[in-house]
Amino acid sequence: MTTDTNWRSPCPISTSLEIFGDKWTLILLRDMFNGKTKYGEFLQSPERITTNILATRLATMTRHGIAQKQLYQSNPKRYEYILTDKGKGLHPILVSMCHWGNEHYPDTWIAPAHFMEKV
């Protein structure tokens, strides 16, 4: 994990957004909370992330210590991505987004209880 000193401001909201303020990072975080760890698994999610965005986002998440890259096969080398404690700390944000989304967009999925309660 590197500490980036080029933040736009010392505001914790702004700092957070520099790390995950995009349309995809929190989707990958959701997938990791749901037990996905591998490229192929992330690619199968209904939002259809492209391979290049996936690679970029996983690299950024690893660089900021939200996820950890782990070798799970050596020949050929294959990696999986596991949430760190720092990444797990973002769970309340996902829960709030589920509540807000469900309240204002009634056609959205209701997340299963085990997802909403997960730490």
Next chain:
Amino acid sequence: MTTDTNWRSPCPISTSLEIFGDKWTLILLRDMFNGKTKYGEFLQSPERITTNILATRLATMTRHGIAQKQLYQSNPKRYEYILTDKGKGLHPILVSMCHWGNEHYPDTWIAPAHFMEKV
């Protein structure tokens, strides 16, 4: 407010991100929670949003019913942007981001109590 039927999926997290999954919308939301309503006020925030990004984000926030555009001067016409109840419903997300940011980036500002408790 229009209902966009081109969401990537019915996931409430994905849906939320289509609305505010970028580096600026939640900064503007923070500013609105802090009482800012006008173009000139948003431009003065330390993150230095540009006028074209500001205009685009305010239009998107208005379109999705997070903020409401209101005439406050008629000649020449000048508008201000007020949080709606739907926008206020995003407050828990900002609070979680403050907690997470403060925990993992010790140099970030501690938000004042009135911001953290605001509904």
